[in-house]
Amino acid sequence: MKRIQFARGRRRRAIALASAPLLAATLLSGCGSDGGPPTLTWYILPDNGGSAARAQECEAASGGAYRVRIESLPSTATAQREQMVRRLAAGDTSIDLVSMDVVFTAEFANAGFLRPYTPEETQRLTAGMLPAPVKTGMWEDKLFGAPYKSNAQLLWYRKSAAAAAGVDPTSPTFTWDEMIKAAVGQQKKVAVQAQRYEGYTVLINALVLSGGGALLQDVEAGRNAKPSLASPAGEKAAEIVGTLGRSPAAPTDLSNASEEQARANFQSDQGMFMVNWPYVLAAARSAAEEGTLAQSVVDDIGWARYPRVSADKPSAPPLGGANLGIGAYTKHPDQAVALVECINAEPKATQYMLDESEPSPYAASYDDPKIREEYANADLIRESIGDGGPRPPTPFYTDISGAIQQTWHPPASVNSDTPERTDQFMADVLAGRRLL
Known part of the structure:
Protein backbone atom coordinates (compact mmCIF):
# COMPACT_ATOMS: atom_id res chain seq x y z
CA MET A 1 0.00 0.00 0.00
CA ASN A 151 1.44 -2.49 11.60
CA ALA A 152 -2.17 -3.13 12.55
CA GLN A 153 -5.26 -1.05 11.91
CA LEU A 154 -7.22 0.47 14.77
CA LEU A 155 -10.71 1.91 15.05
CA TRP A 156 -10.60 5.70 15.27
CA TYR A 157 -13.60 7.69 16.45
CA ARG A 158 -14.66 11.22 17.28
CA LYS A 159 -15.35 11.21 21.00
CA SER A 160 -18.00 13.93 20.88
CA ALA A 161 -20.03 12.16 18.17
CA ALA A 162 -19.81 8.79 19.91
CA ALA A 163 -20.99 10.35 23.16
CA ALA A 164 -23.91 12.03 21.38
CA ALA A 165 -24.88 8.66 19.89
CA GLY A 166 -24.62 6.94 23.26
CA VAL A 167 -22.14 4.31 22.04
CA ASP A 168 -18.83 3.15 23.47
CA PRO A 169 -16.40 2.14 20.70
CA THR A 170 -13.96 0.86 23.34
CA SER A 171 -16.46 -1.81 24.41
CA PRO A 172 -14.98 -5.27 23.72
CA THR A 173 -18.15 -6.24 21.84
CA PHE A 174 -18.48 -3.15 19.64
CA THR A 175 -19.46 -4.22 16.12
CA TRP A 176 -19.56 -2.89 12.58
CA ASP A 177 -23.35 -2.98 12.65
CA GLU A 178 -23.44 -0.80 15.77
CA MET A 179 -20.91 1.58 14.24
CA ILE A 180 -22.82 2.08 10.98
CA LYS A 181 -26.12 2.48 12.85
CA ALA A 182 -24.62 5.11 15.18
CA ALA A 183 -23.13 7.07 12.27
CA VAL A 184 -26.44 7.06 10.40
CA GLY A 185 -28.23 8.26 13.52
CA GLN A 186 -25.81 11.16 13.91
CA GLN A 187 -25.77 11.92 10.17
CA LYS A 188 -22.02 11.30 10.17
CA LYS A 189 -19.65 9.13 8.14
CA VAL A 190 -17.68 5.88 8.47
CA ALA A 191 -14.36 6.22 6.62
CA VAL A 192 -12.67 3.10 5.21
CA GLN A 193 -10.26 2.29 2.39
CA ALA A 194 -12.45 1.21 -0.53
CA GLN A 195 -10.61 2.35 -3.63
CA ARG A 196 -9.94 -0.54 -6.03
CA TYR A 197 -6.47 -1.25 -4.64
CA GLU A 198 -4.75 -3.35 -2.00
CA GLY A 199 -6.24 -1.37 0.88
CA TYR A 200 -9.70 -2.58 -0.11
CA THR A 201 -8.56 -6.20 0.01
CA VAL A 202 -7.16 -5.47 3.48
CA LEU A 203 -10.62 -4.38 4.59
CA ILE A 204 -12.42 -7.41 3.11
CA ASN A 205 -9.85 -9.86 4.46
CA ALA A 206 -10.18 -8.37 7.96
CA LEU A 207 -13.96 -8.66 7.88
CA VAL A 208 -13.82 -12.29 6.75
CA LEU A 209 -11.18 -13.25 9.32
CA SER A 210 -13.07 -11.42 12.06
CA GLY A 211 -16.14 -13.46 11.16
CA GLY A 212 -14.22 -16.71 11.60
CA GLY A 213 -13.59 -17.40 7.92
CA ALA A 214 -10.76 -17.08 5.40
CA LEU A 215 -10.30 -16.00 1.81
CA LEU A 216 -8.73 -19.36 0.94
CA GLN A 217 -8.63 -22.91 2.23
CA ASP A 218 -5.54 -25.09 1.76
CA VAL A 219 -3.35 -22.06 1.06
CA GLU A 220 -0.29 -24.28 0.81
CA ALA A 221 -1.81 -25.89 -2.31
CA GLY A 222 -0.82 -22.84 -4.37
CA ARG A 223 -2.94 -22.54 -7.50
CA ASN A 224 -5.07 -25.42 -6.24
CA ALA A 225 -6.05 -23.57 -3.07
CA LYS A 226 -9.81 -23.38 -2.63
CA PRO A 227 -11.47 -19.93 -2.55
CA SER A 228 -13.77 -19.83 0.47
CA LEU A 229 -15.64 -16.54 0.52
CA ALA A 230 -18.95 -18.36 -0.04
CA SER A 231 -19.28 -19.01 3.68
CA PRO A 232 -21.16 -17.45 6.60
CA ALA A 233 -18.12 -15.24 7.30
CA GLY A 234 -17.84 -14.14 3.67
CA GLU A 235 -21.55 -13.47 3.42
CA LYS A 236 -21.49 -11.35 6.59
CA ALA A 237 -18.49 -9.42 5.24
CA ALA A 238 -20.44 -8.74 2.03
CA GLU A 239 -23.42 -7.61 4.06
CA ILE A 240 -21.29 -5.10 5.98
CA VAL A 241 -19.56 -3.73 2.89
CA GLY A 242 -22.77 -3.47 0.87
CA THR A 243 -24.70 -1.94 3.74
CA LEU A 244 -22.05 0.71 4.29
CA GLY A 245 -21.72 1.36 0.55
CA ARG A 246 -25.45 2.06 0.20
CA SER A 247 -25.76 3.81 3.56
CA PRO A 248 -25.97 7.53 4.35
CA ALA A 249 -22.87 6.81 6.48
CA ALA A 250 -20.80 6.24 3.33
CA PRO A 251 -18.58 9.19 2.38
CA THR A 252 -19.24 10.50 -1.11
CA ASP A 253 -15.73 9.42 -2.18
CA LEU A 254 -15.97 5.95 -0.61
CA SER A 255 -15.18 4.01 -3.80
CA ASN A 256 -12.06 6.15 -4.36
CA ALA A 257 -10.86 6.36 -0.78
CA SER A 258 -7.34 5.36 0.24
CA GLU A 259 -5.76 5.92 3.66
CA GLU A 260 -5.35 9.65 3.21
CA GLN A 261 -8.82 10.26 1.77
CA ALA A 262 -10.27 8.36 4.70
CA ARG A 263 -8.23 10.45 7.13
CA ALA A 264 -9.37 13.70 5.51
CA ASN A 265 -13.00 12.64 5.78
CA PHE A 266 -12.59 11.57 9.39
CA GLN A 267 -11.03 14.90 10.34
CA SER A 268 -13.81 16.87 8.64
CA ASP A 269 -17.06 17.99 10.24
CA GLN A 270 -18.81 14.88 8.92
CA GLY A 271 -16.30 12.44 10.39
CA MET A 272 -17.27 10.00 13.14
CA PHE A 273 -15.55 6.63 12.62
CA MET A 274 -12.56 5.38 10.65
CA VAL A 275 -10.46 2.23 10.35
CA ASN A 276 -6.85 3.08 9.56
CA TRP A 277 -3.23 2.59 10.59
CA PRO A 278 -1.63 4.12 13.73
CA TYR A 279 0.15 6.87 11.78
CA VAL A 280 -3.03 8.93 11.63
CA LEU A 281 -2.67 10.28 15.16
CA ALA A 282 0.86 11.55 14.50
CA ALA A 283 -0.36 13.02 11.21
CA ALA A 284 -3.20 14.86 12.97
CA ARG A 285 -0.83 16.23 15.61
CA SER A 286 1.55 17.38 12.90
CA ALA A 287 -1.27 19.13 11.06
CA ALA A 288 -2.28 20.91 14.25
CA GLU A 289 1.31 22.04 14.82
CA GLU A 290 1.39 23.39 11.27
CA GLY A 291 -1.93 25.18 11.75
CA THR A 292 -3.82 23.20 9.09
CA LEU A 293 -6.03 21.32 11.57
CA ALA A 294 -7.75 22.65 14.66
CA GLN A 295 -6.34 21.32 17.92
CA SER A 296 -9.92 20.67 19.02
CA VAL A 297 -10.18 18.00 16.31
CA VAL A 298 -7.03 16.29 17.57
CA ASP A 299 -8.34 16.40 21.13
CA ASP A 300 -11.60 14.81 19.93
CA ILE A 301 -9.90 11.74 18.42
CA GLY A 302 -10.33 8.48 20.28
CA TRP A 303 -9.08 5.00 19.45
CA ALA A 304 -10.12 1.44 20.10
CA ARG A 305 -9.51 -2.07 18.85
CA TYR A 306 -10.70 -2.90 15.34
CA PRO A 307 -14.48 -3.44 15.48
CA ARG A 308 -15.99 -6.90 15.65
CA VAL A 309 -18.09 -8.50 12.95
CA SER A 310 -20.18 -10.30 15.56
CA ALA A 311 -20.27 -9.54 19.27
CA ASP A 312 -19.23 -13.07 20.24
CA LYS A 313 -16.01 -13.23 18.14
CA PRO A 314 -12.83 -11.17 18.70
CA SER A 315 -11.83 -9.06 15.73
CA ALA A 316 -8.77 -9.81 13.61
CA PRO A 317 -7.14 -6.38 13.07
CA PRO A 318 -5.54 -6.01 9.62
CA LEU A 319 -1.85 -6.88 9.84
CA GLU A 383 -2.15 -6.11 21.18
CA SER A 384 -3.57 -5.46 17.71
CA ILE A 385 -0.35 -6.59 16.01
CA GLY A 386 -0.23 -9.66 18.25
CA ASP A 387 -3.80 -10.60 17.34
CA GLY A 388 -3.54 -9.29 13.79
CA GLY A 389 -5.02 -11.15 10.85
CA PRO A 390 -2.61 -11.67 7.94
CA ARG A 391 -3.53 -11.86 4.30
CA PRO A 392 -3.05 -15.32 2.77
CA PRO A 393 0.66 -16.26 2.59
CA THR A 394 0.63 -17.52 -0.98
CA PRO A 395 2.84 -16.96 -4.05
CA PHE A 396 -0.35 -16.14 -5.94
CA TYR A 397 -1.50 -13.38 -3.64
CA THR A 398 -1.53 -10.76 -6.40
CA ASP A 399 -4.07 -12.83 -8.36
CA ILE A 400 -6.20 -13.38 -5.27
CA SER A 401 -6.23 -9.71 -4.31
CA GLY A 402 -6.96 -8.64 -7.89
CA ALA A 403 -9.91 -11.03 -8.14
CA ILE A 404 -11.41 -9.65 -4.94
CA GLN A 405 -10.93 -6.04 -5.98
CA GLN A 406 -12.69 -6.65 -9.30
CA THR A 407 -15.71 -8.46 -7.89
CA TRP A 408 -16.26 -6.39 -4.72
CA HIS A 409 -15.97 -2.96 -6.30
CA PRO A 410 -17.67 -0.55 -5.96
CA PRO A 411 -18.82 -1.23 -2.39
CA ALA A 412 -22.40 -0.23 -3.16
CA SER A 413 -22.63 -3.11 -5.68
CA VAL A 414 -21.74 -5.80 -3.14
CA ASN A 415 -24.61 -8.13 -2.25
CA SER A 416 -25.30 -11.68 -1.08
CA ASP A 417 -24.19 -13.11 -4.44
CA THR A 418 -20.78 -11.46 -4.35
CA PRO A 419 -18.89 -14.09 -2.31
CA GLU A 420 -19.91 -16.95 -4.59
CA ARG A 421 -19.12 -14.93 -7.73
CA THR A 422 -15.73 -14.06 -6.28
CA ASP A 423 -14.93 -17.68 -5.51
CA GLN A 424 -15.67 -18.73 -9.08
CA PHE A 425 -13.73 -15.83 -10.59
CA MET A 426 -10.78 -16.40 -8.26
CA ALA A 427 -10.71 -20.13 -9.05
CA ASP A 428 -10.72 -19.34 -12.78
CA VAL A 429 -7.89 -16.84 -12.38
CA LEU A 430 -5.78 -19.25 -10.34
CA ALA A 431 -6.37 -22.02 -12.89
CA GLY A 432 -5.44 -19.74 -15.79
CA ARG A 433 -8.92 -19.85 -17.32
CA ARG A 434 -9.45 -16.09 -16.92
CA LEU A 435 -7.28 -13.01 -16.71
CA LEU A 436 -7.54 -10.14 -14.26
Missing part, protein backbone atom coordinates in the same frame (compact mmCIF):
# COMPACT_ATOMS: atom_id res chain seq x y z
CA LYS A 2 0.98 3.56 -0.47
CA ARG A 3 3.48 4.86 2.05
CA ILE A 4 2.16 8.06 3.60
CA GLN A 5 4.87 10.64 4.19
CA PHE A 6 4.60 13.64 6.44
CA ALA A 7 7.08 15.68 8.43
CA ARG A 8 6.99 16.34 12.15
CA GLY A 9 9.21 18.31 14.46
CA ARG A 10 9.87 15.14 16.44
CA ARG A 11 11.61 13.64 13.40
CA ARG A 12 14.30 16.28 12.89
CA ARG A 13 17.05 13.70 13.22
CA ALA A 14 15.78 11.42 10.45
CA ILE A 15 14.66 14.21 8.16
CA ALA A 16 18.00 15.99 8.46
CA LEU A 17 19.76 12.80 7.40
CA ALA A 18 17.36 12.36 4.49
CA SER A 19 18.14 15.83 3.17
CA ALA A 20 21.89 15.69 3.66
CA PRO A 21 24.13 15.91 0.58
CA LEU A 22 25.41 12.44 1.49
CA LEU A 23 22.10 11.02 0.26
CA ALA A 24 21.38 13.40 -2.59
CA ALA A 25 22.19 10.72 -5.15
CA THR A 26 20.80 7.85 -3.00
CA LEU A 27 24.36 7.00 -2.03
CA LEU A 28 25.66 6.65 1.49
CA SER A 29 29.24 5.88 0.53
CA GLY A 30 31.56 5.01 -2.30
CA CYS A 31 31.23 2.10 -4.69
CA GLY A 32 33.60 -0.26 -2.94
CA SER A 33 35.90 -0.42 -5.94
CA ASP A 34 39.70 -0.64 -6.05
CA GLY A 35 39.74 -3.49 -3.54
CA GLY A 36 37.83 -1.61 -0.86
CA PRO A 37 34.97 -3.02 1.22
CA PRO A 38 31.88 -4.15 -0.71
CA THR A 39 28.99 -1.78 -1.21
CA LEU A 40 25.67 -3.33 -0.25
CA THR A 41 22.66 -1.96 -2.11
CA TRP A 42 19.48 -1.80 -0.04
CA TYR A 43 16.20 -1.18 -1.84
CA ILE A 44 14.00 0.59 0.68
CA LEU A 45 10.34 1.51 0.89
CA PRO A 46 9.96 5.31 0.80
CA ASP A 47 10.08 7.00 4.19
CA ASN A 48 11.17 10.28 5.74
CA GLY A 49 14.81 9.29 6.21
CA GLY A 50 14.58 6.68 8.94
CA SER A 51 15.91 3.83 6.80
CA ALA A 52 18.83 5.93 5.61
CA ALA A 53 19.63 6.83 9.21
CA ARG A 54 19.74 3.17 10.19
CA ALA A 55 21.93 2.32 7.20
CA GLN A 56 24.37 5.13 7.91
CA GLU A 57 24.72 4.10 11.56
CA CYS A 58 25.38 0.50 10.60
CA GLU A 59 27.94 1.39 7.95
CA ALA A 60 29.80 3.44 10.53
CA ALA A 61 29.57 0.63 13.10
CA SER A 62 30.78 -2.05 10.67
CA GLY A 63 34.41 -1.04 11.07
CA GLY A 64 34.86 -0.88 7.33
CA ALA A 65 33.32 -4.30 6.64
CA TYR A 66 30.85 -2.82 4.16
CA ARG A 67 29.37 0.33 2.75
CA VAL A 68 25.66 0.87 2.10
CA ARG A 69 23.95 2.32 -0.93
CA ILE A 70 20.28 3.27 -0.66
CA GLU A 71 17.86 2.91 -3.57
CA SER A 72 14.28 4.01 -3.01
CA LEU A 73 11.43 1.93 -4.43
CA PRO A 74 8.22 3.48 -5.84
CA SER A 75 5.53 4.68 -3.45
CA THR A 76 2.86 2.04 -4.18
CA ALA A 77 3.02 -1.66 -3.38
CA THR A 78 2.07 -2.61 -6.95
CA ALA A 79 4.88 -0.56 -8.47
CA GLN A 80 7.34 -1.83 -5.86
CA ARG A 81 6.52 -5.43 -6.76
CA GLU A 82 6.81 -4.80 -10.50
CA GLN A 83 10.27 -3.28 -10.18
CA MET A 84 11.60 -5.97 -7.87
CA VAL A 85 10.17 -8.86 -9.91
CA ARG A 86 11.80 -7.53 -13.07
CA ARG A 87 15.18 -7.14 -11.42
CA LEU A 88 15.17 -10.35 -9.43
CA ALA A 89 13.87 -12.45 -12.31
CA ALA A 90 16.82 -11.19 -14.32
CA GLY A 91 19.25 -12.37 -11.64
CA ASP A 92 20.28 -8.85 -10.63
CA THR A 93 23.35 -9.22 -8.41
CA SER A 94 23.13 -5.61 -7.22
CA ILE A 95 20.16 -6.39 -4.97
CA ASP A 96 21.79 -7.26 -1.68
CA LEU A 97 18.91 -6.32 0.56
CA VAL A 98 15.29 -5.45 -0.19
CA SER A 99 12.42 -4.12 1.90
CA MET A 100 9.15 -5.66 0.76
CA ASP A 101 5.52 -5.51 1.72
CA VAL A 102 4.60 -8.54 3.82
CA VAL A 103 2.27 -9.90 1.12
CA PHE A 104 5.12 -10.36 -1.37
CA THR A 105 7.44 -12.44 0.81
CA ALA A 106 5.84 -15.78 -0.14
CA GLU A 107 5.86 -14.93 -3.84
CA PHE A 108 9.50 -13.88 -3.90
CA ALA A 109 10.60 -16.83 -1.76
CA ASN A 110 8.71 -19.36 -3.86
CA ALA A 111 10.24 -17.94 -7.04
CA GLY A 112 13.76 -18.37 -5.67
CA PHE A 113 14.38 -14.63 -5.56
CA LEU A 114 15.45 -14.57 -1.91
CA ARG A 115 18.18 -16.27 0.09
CA PRO A 116 16.66 -18.05 3.08
CA TYR A 117 18.01 -17.22 6.51
CA THR A 118 19.65 -20.16 8.25
CA PRO A 119 18.01 -21.56 11.41
CA GLU A 120 20.68 -19.90 13.53
CA GLU A 121 20.21 -16.56 11.74
CA THR A 122 16.44 -16.88 12.10
CA GLN A 123 16.67 -17.40 15.84
CA ARG A 124 19.02 -14.48 16.22
CA LEU A 125 17.12 -12.08 13.95
CA THR A 126 13.65 -12.72 15.38
CA ALA A 127 14.45 -12.94 19.10
CA GLY A 128 12.07 -10.72 21.03
CA MET A 129 9.71 -10.13 18.12
CA LEU A 130 5.95 -10.59 18.24
CA PRO A 131 5.01 -13.92 16.60
CA ALA A 132 2.53 -12.46 14.09
CA PRO A 133 5.08 -10.33 12.17
CA VAL A 134 7.56 -13.23 12.14
CA LYS A 135 4.96 -15.48 10.48
CA THR A 136 4.65 -13.01 7.60
CA GLY A 137 8.32 -13.62 6.79
CA MET A 138 8.06 -17.42 6.72
CA TRP A 139 7.69 -19.67 3.67
CA GLU A 140 7.82 -23.46 3.84
CA ASP A 141 9.07 -23.29 7.43
CA LYS A 142 12.00 -21.04 6.56
CA LEU A 143 12.50 -17.35 7.24
CA PHE A 144 12.89 -15.35 4.04
CA GLY A 145 11.82 -11.95 5.38
CA ALA A 146 13.02 -10.56 8.71
CA PRO A 147 10.31 -8.21 10.03
CA TYR A 148 11.51 -4.63 9.62
CA LYS A 149 8.37 -2.87 10.76
CA SER A 150 4.89 -4.03 11.59
CA GLY A 320 0.63 -4.98 7.71
CA GLY A 321 4.29 -4.12 7.69
CA ALA A 322 7.47 -4.82 5.75
CA ASN A 323 10.12 -7.53 5.76
CA LEU A 324 13.82 -7.54 4.90
CA GLY A 325 14.96 -10.09 2.34
CA ILE A 326 18.42 -10.88 1.03
CA GLY A 327 18.64 -11.09 -2.75
CA ALA A 328 19.30 -14.63 -3.98
CA TYR A 329 21.99 -13.37 -6.36
CA THR A 330 23.93 -11.14 -3.98
CA LYS A 331 27.69 -11.55 -4.10
CA HIS A 332 27.98 -10.59 -0.44
CA PRO A 333 25.52 -12.76 1.57
CA ASP A 334 27.50 -12.72 4.82
CA GLN A 335 27.80 -8.94 4.86
CA ALA A 336 24.11 -8.63 3.92
CA VAL A 337 23.11 -10.75 6.92
CA ALA A 338 25.34 -8.62 9.14
CA LEU A 339 23.66 -5.49 7.79
CA VAL A 340 20.19 -6.93 8.48
CA GLU A 341 21.19 -7.79 12.03
CA CYS A 342 22.45 -4.27 12.60
CA ILE A 343 19.67 -2.23 11.01
CA ASN A 344 17.00 -4.48 12.49
CA ALA A 345 18.17 -4.39 16.10
CA GLU A 346 15.44 -3.54 18.61
CA PRO A 347 16.77 -0.08 19.56
CA LYS A 348 16.76 0.97 15.91
CA ALA A 349 13.24 -0.40 15.40
CA THR A 350 12.11 1.58 18.44
CA GLN A 351 13.74 4.75 17.12
CA TYR A 352 12.16 4.16 13.70
CA MET A 353 8.77 4.03 15.41
CA LEU A 354 9.48 7.44 16.91
CA ASP A 355 10.90 8.92 13.70
CA GLU A 356 8.48 7.44 11.16
CA SER A 357 5.32 6.51 13.13
CA GLU A 358 5.77 2.93 11.91
CA PRO A 359 5.18 0.34 14.68
CA SER A 360 7.99 -1.94 15.75
CA PRO A 361 7.84 -5.74 15.45
CA TYR A 362 9.53 -6.03 18.87
CA ALA A 363 7.36 -6.52 21.95
CA ALA A 364 9.82 -4.61 24.15
CA SER A 365 9.57 -1.45 22.04
CA TYR A 366 6.13 -0.75 23.49
CA ASP A 367 7.52 -0.60 27.02
CA ASP A 368 10.12 2.01 26.11
CA PRO A 369 9.43 5.26 28.01
CA LYS A 370 9.80 7.37 24.87
CA ILE A 371 7.31 5.20 23.00
CA ARG A 372 4.82 5.34 25.84
CA GLU A 373 5.16 9.10 26.00
CA GLU A 374 4.59 9.44 22.26
CA TYR A 375 1.96 6.71 21.92
CA ALA A 376 -0.83 6.76 24.46
CA ASN A 377 -2.21 3.76 22.56
CA ALA A 378 1.05 1.74 22.64
CA ASP A 379 -0.53 -1.22 24.42
CA LEU A 380 -3.42 -1.31 21.95
CA ILE A 381 -1.04 -1.25 18.97
CA ARG A 382 1.01 -4.12 20.43
